[in-house]
Amino acid sequence: MAKNIPVCDGYNHVEIPYSGSKIRFWHSNQTFNKASTCPWAQRAEIALVEKQIPFELKIADLSNKSDEFKSAYRSQSPDPNARAKVPILDILDEDGNIVTRLLESGPIAKFIATSWRERAHDLLPSTPLDSAQAEIFVETFMSQVTPSIISLMRSQHEDDCLVEFERLCIGLSATGNWIRKCGPASNQGPFFLGQQYSLAECLTAPFVVRILAQLQHNRGVDILSACDQLGYPELRVWMEATRDRSSTVATSPAVASLIQIPPYLRAVFKEFKLDAAKQMMIIERVKNSFGSSFEDNEAQWKSLLSEGNKLNAIDKAKRKETRDKLAKL
Numbered sequence: 001m002a003k004n005i006p007v008c009d010g011y012n013h014v015e016i017p018y019s020g021s022k023i024r025f026w027h028s029n030q031t032f033n034k035a036s037t038c039p040w041a042q043r044a045e046i047a048l049v050e051k052q053i054p055f056e057l058k059i060a061d062l063s064n065k066s067d068e069f070k071s072a073y074r075s076q077s078p079d080p081n082a083r084a085k086v087p088i089l090d091i092l093d094e095d096g097n098i099v100t101r102l103l104e105s106g107p108i109a110k111f112i113a114t115s116w117r118e119r120a121h122d123l124l125p126s127t128p129l130d131s132a133q134a135e136i137f138v139e140t141f142m143s144q145v146t147p148s149i150i151s152l153m154r155s156q157h158e159d160d161c162l163v164e165f166e167r168l169c170i171g172l173s174a175t176g177n178w179i180r181k182c183g184p185a186s187n188q189g190p191f192f193l194g195q196q197y198s199l200a201e202c203l204t205a206p207f208v209v210r211i212l213a214q215l216q217h218n219r220g221v222d223i224l225s226a227c228d229q230l231g232y233p234e235l236r237v238w239m240e241a242t243r244d245r246s247s248t249v250a251t252s253p254a255v256a257s258l259i260q261i262p263p264y265l266r267a268v269f270k271e272f273k274l275d276a277a278k279q280m281m282i283i284e285r286v287k288n289s290f291g292s293s294f295e296d297n298e299a300q301w302k303s304l305l306s307e308g309n310k311l312n313a314i315d316k317a318k319r320k321e322t323r324d325k326l327a328k329l
Contacts, residue, residue, distance in 0.1 A: 023055035026088035039206035041087035044108040144171030176232025190241035213258035220273030
């Protein structure tokens with residue numbers, strides 16, 4: 001017998017008949033009333049919204065985790081000792097029994113995009129080459145840009161913060177450079193695949209909105225202007241389009257929440273803003289030197305290998321000496 005349950009239709013909470021398989025999605029706090037939420041879970045939520053898939057929203061209070069939530073996570077985690085976290089995606093049959101349970105935002109988002117590829121917006125690249133290049137784009141952004149949200153916020157002194165700002169500028173340059181190498185021409189669309197919004201944006205959008213809001217408000221860093229000043233206006237266009245996408249807006253906390261210091265940083269956060277002139281000096285330095293340290297990095301790696309080989313030879317000699325001594329006993 002069909003029954004009505006509260007679900008999210010992609011943008012609004014509604015009542016729909018419960019018949020056939022359905023989706024249950026675990027998130028932290030409440031996203032649709034614009035309260036604070038987890039950026040990692042938001043990646044998967046954006047995929048659900050883009051595919052216009054109805055889902056039941058389950059809220060996990062990460063500051064006071066329920067036994068149900070911890071048990072759900074532990075049942076599927078490769079490491080039974082890992083702390084429970086969102087997102088969790090449950091696929092249920094018509095009787096409400098769990099058929100499949102998935103953890104981790106990236107695999108969940110890809111599962112959604114692949115399982116319902118024909119529904120609504122296609123989030124998957126059309127060729128293996130596009131897919132590989134989009135994955136490199138996501139990896140570059142997540143490894144070289146996203147960490148700056150934490151590193152700039154936890155810096156205790158301006159000098160330390162400026163060092164982190166330089167790393168951020170290098171990361172922005174690397175991301176912008178990859179868009180320029182592999183992305184579309186500026187007149188072909190604002191996203192990494194041009195007009196097609198894809199997993200490249202699903203997996204990065206939550207961090208785009210946070211880095212833009214957090215660093216502007218708390219450190220006086222205008223990321224969009226920095227993209228232009230570094231010489232990558234295409235990166236600014238991509239960030240703006242990703243931030244303003246309706247699925248990003250619908251699943252993001254309000255700006256007042258985005259600019260708050262996360263609980264895990266409040267104990268170390270020191271309030272100050274970076275001097276604009278110093279920011280500009282760093283931007284110019286990165287712009288003029290980006291790509292020029294290739295040979296230095298190769299030489300450093302060669303030196304490291306050489307030193308490692310020397311240490312290995314010394315270690316072998318010591319072990320042989322020990323064996324020889326033991327043989328004479």
